[in-house]
Amino acid sequence: MKYNPRTYEAYQLFHDGILALSRAEQAGIRVDLEYIDRKKDHLTRKIERLEERFKGSDFFKHWQHTVRGKVNINSNVQLAHFLYVIKKIKVEKETASGQGATDDEALQKMDIPELEDLLEIRKLKKVRDTYLDSFKREQVNGYIHPFFNLHLVKTYRSSSDSPNFQNIPARDEEAMNLVRKAIFPSVGNQLLEIDFSGLEVRIAACYHKDPALLKYIRDPKSDMHADMAKQIFLIKDFDKSVPSHYILRQAAKNGFVFPEFYGDYYGNCAISMACTWGKLPQGDWEPEQGIEIGSFVPLFLSDHFISKGITSLGEFTMHVKKIENDFWGRRFPDYAEWKERWFKIYQKYGYVDLLTGFRCSGQMGRNDSINYPVQGAAFHCLLWSFIQVDKLILDKGLKSRLIGQIHDSMIIDADPSEVAFLAEAIRRITCEDLPNAWKWIIVPLDVDMAISPIDGSWADKSKLN
């Protein structure tokens, strides 16, 4: 990547930033070595049991027979050969290089019960070999010291390694617990985590200044995702406190709004939503496959959709296409125009400039030229705040320490007696000082905080407010 700050301020941000980050690296993160050893043994035994069962299956025996006993169940090359060449299963999903895929989605689709064990084995090995192992390998006196880099990412975000602190399981409940139970504050302390809510959407609005989107951001009573759920699922009296409606709101948010903002289109969105809210197995379905609406929509919506003339995945896809047109054409036309303008700027000059003074150049696609400046500037809001919090801790001689950062959040190994002070100061830094310092921030910013009990693990954190 080409590091190219165009202003003194941009240079200074990374200069101060890397110093603050290096202090976090030095402080490190405490890990529970006894837990790691115990859990690794436990996982190993569990994996062995699953492997034994898998190796007893007819599926495996057939596989083994075809290669004269030399099966490596970790090898996807061997697995792909067996599935697609020996068993002649039709390739429904390809890898980037055009081979038959053997990932979670591809295996799910084959509907071979024995493969469930293989997927479970993969998941447990991921936890053991990628996370617990690396914590043990990298720790010094019970602390890991992940690196935080500012010179590797083309969007001017950060990256982390040795171990990577930015990809610790969060969504999968089981994996999250297994790994985060290894991560602790220093003795007598608490882990305090502060993250910006909806940061990238808000920063995007600072570029395009679309009035309708600004209104959604500024008016706490408005709810864009609920409005989209209403429109996509044809619900008149939407109420997000109704559990089923809340699920549809999530489906609209993660299956339509965010992908559209990132540059995806209605085709993928329709399928992803059909998979998200229930019954359609994850995968790249063709809308033309004639899948009936009742086979993937919950009962209470199925008749409802049919009464509106949407009876298949194909028709649902066309429905989402109309919503996409409405989304960019009527709801957020200024945003849509900005995207066009922005890509044209890149085509004309060969670069795009971030609001924070950095320049992205080199080969970029349409989505890249639009996404990079948003992603980068959003991270810079976090970095600026991180530097201020670091400074505050040094100036006040606090005992708490910043220990890490994950793009839009920061983590502190906090002395309990300093938590209240820190929480208030950080709210001021992030929500008041930052927008005051950077005049281009024309939207309100907001943070969520979470905290672990004293001497509790990162898996035990709960909302702080």
Add this chain to the structure above:
DNA sequence: GGAACTCGCCAC
């Protein structure tokens, strides 16, 4: 026997 590659999968 190490470098470079593919694949799969974790995060935001």
Add this chain to the structure above:
DNA sequence: AAACGTGGCGAGTTCC
């Protein structure tokens, strides 16, 4: 017209 952005890393594999 085109069709989801950014990383790190482990295991297996291939190349030299």
